[in-house]
Amino acid sequence: MTFPRMFSRILVSVLLVLCGATAHAERIKDIATLAGVRNNQLVGYGVVVGLDGTGDQTSQAPFTTQSLINMLSNLGVQLPPGTNLQLKNIAAVMVTAQLPPFAQPGQPLDITVSSLANAKSLRGGTLVMTPLKGADGQVYAIAQGNLVVGGAGGQGGGASVTVNHLSAGRIPGGATVERAIDSGVGQQGFVTYELGDSDFSTAQRVMDTINRNMGDNTAHALDGRRVQVKVPIGAPERVAFLGRIDQLTVTPMQAAARVIVNSRTGSVVMNQAVTLLECAVAHGNLSVSVGVEQNVSQPNALSQGQTAVTQRGQVDVRQDPGSLIRVNAGTNLADVVKALNAVGANPMDLISILQAMKSAGALRAELEVI
Numbered sequence: 001m002t003f004p005r006m007f008s009r010i011l012v013s014v015l016l017v018l019c020g021a022t023a024h025a026e027r028i029k030d031i032a033t034l035a036g037v038r039n040n041q042l043v044g045y046g047v048v049v050g051l052d053g054t055g056d057q058t059s060q061a062p063f064t065t066q067s068l069i070n071m072l073s074n075l076g077v078q079l080p081p082g083t084n085l086q087l088k089n090i091a092a093v094m095v096t097a098q099l100p101p102f103a104q105p106g107q108p109l110d111i112t113v114s115s116l117a118n119a120k121s122l123r124g125g126t127l128v129m130t131p132l133k134g135a136d137g138q139v140y141a142i143a144q145g146n147l148v149v150g151g152a153g154g155q156g157g158g159a160s161v162t163v164n165h166l167s168a169g170r171i172p173g174g175a176t177v178e179r180a181i182d183s184g185v186g187q188q189g190f191v192t193y194e195l196g197d198s199d200f201s202t203a204q205r206v207m208d209t210i211n212r213n214m215g216d217n218t219a220h221a222l223d224g225r226r227v228q229v230k231v232p233i234g235a236p237e238r239v240a241f242l243g244r245i246d247q248l249t250v251t252p253m254q255a256a257a258r259v260i261v262n263s264r265t266g267s268v269v270m271n272q273a274v275t276l277l278e279c280a281v282a283h284g285n286l287s288v289s290v291g292v293e294q295n296v297s298q299p300n301a302l303s304q305g306q307t308a309v310t311q312r313g314q315v316d317v318r319q320d321p322g323s324l325i326r327v328n329a330g331t332n333l334a335d336v337v338k339a340l341n342a343v344g345a346n347p348m349d350l351i352s353i354l355q356a357m358k359s360a361g362a363l364r365a366e367l368e369v370i
Contacts, residue, residue, distance in 0.1 A: 046130030061117035108173035
């Protein structure tokens with residue numbers, strides 16, 4: 001074997017190793033979801049009892065008293081008309097939960113309980129049986145149990161201390177599913193995978209991977225987000241078929257260059273695809289300081305005047321000189337960060353610089369302000 005041919009093979013091997021190291025393959029189940037397979041939100045109104053004097057002030061939350069009267073009436077306890085209940089150990093709450101796909105009757109669900117009125121703490125309380133309804137108004141679960149509140153508080157002598165949040169808590173396994181939701185996935189002979197990020201190249205790769213491993217013409221890309229897949233009619237075969245597809249690996253295309261700017265906190269986040277063209281930046285900091293000077297006017301001893309206090313305001317505006325800095329072109333994230341650091345601006349100033357670079361065409365990325 002000649003030296004040029006051997007050198008070419010070594011070079012190709014090195015390139016393959018480098019490409020394999022930079023490429024990141026992901027499972028189809030991690031980049032796509034099945035259409036129709038999703039969580040469903042449940043909500044209910046209930047009452048928490050057993051609080052240690054930290055419940056609602058019923059005089060300011062009349063619906064709490066009404067809820068208690070209705071609950072006692074359902075349990076066979078009839079209160080005399082006009083009864084004025086002033087209780088501090090109950091609280092009106094909203095109960096929320098997520099009903100996972102394919103949930104069956106008897107399956108436990110974790111629930112979140114949140115105070116509706118002015119309860120000081122739900123710690124130590126017990127949620128009374130509460131029906132949880134879906135968007136269609138049907139009851140899908142029943143909730144009840146003792147709350148777990150991750151906080152503590154105390155007060156005395158006019159001082160109070162609170163650690164974490166006391167007006168909301170959770171009950172692990174506090175709800176029981178009473179009704180199942182029929183998803184009907186794959187019963188028509190096909191399913192649709194929906195990509196997390198719309199990209200035509202990634203959809204094409206998903207389609208090719210499924211066809212290569214599961215048979216020709218099994219998958220068809222409908223657009224940049226949806227890939228339709230033929231599945232067996234029988235339930236056991238369909239489950240095994242979809243399980244194999246979930247484990248197939250695909251290398252997604254690199255995400256579009258994007259810079260995310262949070263104008264409220266001054267945070268700037270950019271992905272690896274961001275590049276810069278060579279440009280020049282001049283930025284000077286502008287600072288405004290406002291001060292108030294207190295002056296005391298003291299009259300003479302025999303003038304029978306009164307001492308007066310006057311205020312004198314002073315406003316100073318200062319602008320630091322900004323020198324013109326040459327920013328070199330950057331083709332990778334490290335070069336971009338190095339170039340932006342060379343400007344020496346703080347995060348809030350960097351937001352203005354990035355916007356100006358985008359307008360000048362030097363920033364090769366989508367600039368999104370949140």
